[in-house]
Amino acid sequence: MKEFAVGFFWYSPLLVLLFFVSHRLLFLARRKSKEQLNLPPGSSNEGWPFIGKTFDFIKPHPSTTIGEFMKDRLQRYGKIYRSHLFGAPAIVSADPDMNRFVLQNEGKLFEANYPKTMGDVLGKWAMLLVNGDMHKTLRSIAVNSTNPVRIRSHILSDLDFHVQKLLKDLPINSPFSASEMAKKITFNVMASQVLSMDPDEPDNKWLRKEYMDFMRGLCSSFPVNLPGTVYGKAVKCRQNILKFMLKKMNERRKIGKEYDDFLGMVVLQTNLSEEQKLDLLLSMLFAGFETTSTAISLVVFFLEACPKAVSQLREEHLGIVRKKQHAGDSPDLQWNDYKEMEFTQCVINETLRLGNVVSYVHRKALQDITYKGFFIPSGYTILPVFSAIHLNPDYYKDPEKFDPWRWLQIKKPGDKFLPFCGGPRLCAGIDLAKVEMSIFIHHLVLKYQWELAEPDIPISYPFIEFHKELPIKVRPYHCMEDNNDHVSNVKSLPN
Template sequence: MDHWWVVCVITTMVLLAPIIILGRKRRLRTKAGNRTHLPLGTLGWPFIGETLEFISCAYTARPESFMDKRRVKYGKVFKSHIFGSPTIVSTDAEVSRFVLQSDAKVFVPSYPRSLTELMGKSSILLINGSLQRRVHGLIGAFFKSPSLKTQITQDMQKYVQESMESWEDDQLVYLQDQTKNIAFQILVKALISLDPGEEMEFLKHQFQEFIAGLMSLPINLPGTRLYKSLKAKKRMVKLVHKIIQERRTNNMARAPRDVLDVLLNDASEQLTDDLLSDNMIDLMIPGEDSVPVLMTLAVKFLSDCPLALQHLMEENMKLKRRKHELEEPLCWGDYMSLTFTQNVITETLRMGNIIIGIMRKAMKDVNIKGYMIPKGWCVFTYFRSVHLDEQLYEEPYKFNPWRWQETDMGTSNFTPFGGGQRLCPGLDLARLETCIFLHHFVTQFSWEAEEDSIVNFPTVRMKRRMPIRVKRRWDPPFPSASL
């Protein structure tokens, strides 16, 4: 698989060589005065730049080694040439914050061609200006609403319990598969109110086909990965279109029960059915990718740190007993009150770096902290290097949830969900879902984790899907108060 990816990259570079040559000449025609302000660095080999070395490092246990080597030589901000474009790489927290906070007049999203084709021009990841702010604001406000948090809490508890009830003592459970199944159902319910059943299974199958093409060769011919993924998206769009038409036909005045209702209730003519369908599908990605991986990595790191696991289990057992004595169900506020559990999630985000960084394209010449970013160049803000910087975090490669008792999360040194106008709108829900999963998992089971390793490219995941052998702790002396 790793060799296949390298072959894909080389093939892509060869196919794009004429475009790259012309684009490179145009972009490098900067004024002599500006050229002197470019960060130090090298553009690497003709056509392919430093892409192969970047990918080679990305598959190792320490993908940031590509950045570390250049940081020592050139500084925290340097120039390179990766994925077909001259690029300014930032491992400097302040520079990255400036890029994240800038609007579309300065920087716009820049993604591989296969991803942009699959997402579509109306995707929230690609649109800019007032439309992006409108869609992002509507979704973000709903994700923060008490009604959704109540619904998510109830649904998450239900799906987690249903999944865990089938686990037998000494059973080998592939945790990454289990968390994907749970998180995907939760997010789809929040987006379009689809319950488990035939349509959910159809959507899940098509979505897996769709997401497989996000980092593929940009060739849309029958039989190619991109072609298959685009076909899968069309089938999903058809299903979402049907749901949209049913709601427009019913035209029921009611409080929004999901994200689709929120967007349908908006009076803006810009929110077309195609835009709604594309974004409902794009917003499912965290349910298949980032949130399940967050849950899985939390268990991985806890497995390697018995002291943290013991502390977390005691905190959660204390809450479970207290809610039983009060004869009250667990609610959103209860989960968010689990201070150490939240610190475990925060430390998992820092070390796991599920989103390693973002790429933007400069719309004009930009000066940041004395560095020149020429118009047309890409900027790669590499979060992983910041999160693992020993100048910012003591023993950065050590899983230490206790560090967050005194460390402020609201700084530019910690950006696991991005920042600025494109800050992930579902960040609170990701934390909530992970907290609920950990609570039920650690209060019901002990486990032994089999040997596994983290793969960091093209997305973060466990190589063997995190196999664990579970054992129920005991039959609880009281019925679950959370259901």
């Protein structure tokens, strides 16, 4: 027995070594067998170690184009190709069918898989980042707060007020930032809907400054949490914002009064932890601010270069005003007014198609999958690229031209138009965003004419920014019926 024990002692390292060697050989054999399957064309090992081709993929380019990297890969490999992006082997898809397949199978074959640096800023319970039942729970709360019924009864009049309040005193014939204007409008709307904050109160101005620094860090191309970096400041701003929100939550609990805002809904959620509630509140500010403010800036940009579209918009919105006057209705915009804005919806669709507010999303394969003859290994990053479809001449004639009239013929674009993502992760605020953009367009075209003060274009970083923050000059628009206050000032505002 002793001899056996001594023998085992000497042979055990050899057995361990044999185990690891055999395990490694088995792993390599499996990987080789997978590589022999029909992976999409390209290389999952290209570029720098770990980084791969990430910097080429996210290299800034006009948001009305797909960028040189994407253009080159599509020409070389077709609509589905392989690369190494965001620290992992990746499959990039510009194929509408595959993108729909990926989005519709969320939670079954694929799941959201964003870079960890986003979680450090947005929070690990951010709606954008979580998966499974937690995502369903958070999204359900968000949808209930922004569905058409609530927009009609609670939100629309608030949107109308905030848009008019900010538009009524724009500087005449003096350059100002249209991007900053759009950010103020959307932030004031979300601060009101989430926290019942008035735009003139000091806390609102402080929170907006903190939030802008937070967003700059989230969009940073150098996401390293070091003192003095934009990203490091964003992490600090996140902490400041959450402290402020926690203070608001505790004040609500102490008062015991129910508030009809998103914070009021969140406070009542007994199935969420404090951390989850705070991340959800921050998620709502982020979701309701970033994409909508960008879309409003893009509306201003595209319409400035398309006076024919502005003229048709004015005709549509003057028609709404005249109809309300004739019926003796209140000048305040109502849900039925919004539903009559047919050409306005065409302008919004074209803005989202050409501007590509959300160019692509991050997913991960949960298991080995074969699709359209291509093998997709488990664990691979999947990047459905919407902009490559929106700007494809096979699907849209003259795709780089701003042509809102195309949407008078396109009734059901299906998987060839996904500005709000799709599947179980369809944007919870899709209706709110469209209503907010429509109200902004209504008041802008009836009140002002505008032009660029300096040339500027939208750049994808991948978050969209204007280098010069879209400087414009406005002057009053005087129509034939300008003597009627319903046209020039549809809703009375406080001085």
